[in-house]
Amino acid sequence: MGETMYAYKCTICGEFHHPKHCVCRKCGNRTFEQVTLEGEVTLLTYTKVYNLPEGYMKPYLYFGIVKFENGLTVSGQLEVNNPAIGMKLTSKVGIIKEGTNSDYYGFIFEEKK
Numbered sequence: 139m140g141e142t143m144y145a146y147k148c149t150i151c152g153e154f155h156h157p158k159h160c161v162c163r164k165c166g167n168r169t170f171e172q173v174t175l176e177g178e179v180t181l182l183t184y185t186k187v188y189n190l191p192e193g194y195m196k197p198y199l200y201f202g203i204v205k206f207e208n209g210l211t212v213s214g215q216l217e218v219n220n221p222a223i224g225m226k227l228t229s230k231v232g233i234i235k236e237g238t239n240s241d242y243y244g245f246i247f248e249e250k251k
């Protein structure tokens with residue numbers, strides 16, 4: 139833990155970017171304001187994934203696309219037993235395993251406590 143994910147908000151048009159872009163995809167501006175990506179998200183869609191790469195300890199995982207309150211959509215791993223489109227989840231950043239040598243930080247979405 140201790141990792142934080144950021145979105146990059148264009149200082150001219152306000153478009154959010156994640157991951158970071160050098161140039162705003164909407165207006166071409168090159169300056170961004172860093173915004174922490176945390177908190178409540180809404181589940182837009184999800185898929186159940188079998189045949190996981192080596193390194194996962196489960197037979198399947200859910201991956202979902204969620205929307206932050208600022209309108210940015212991102213994808214990540216769902217730690218929810220019965221996902222439903224439209225449900226509110228909490229976003230955190232954690233280690234996502236991909237293969238045996240390449241853990242990386244990514245989004246994990248879990249049920250609100």
Ligand SMILES: [Zn+2]
Nearest residue numbers: 148151162165
């Ligand atoms: Zn812009």
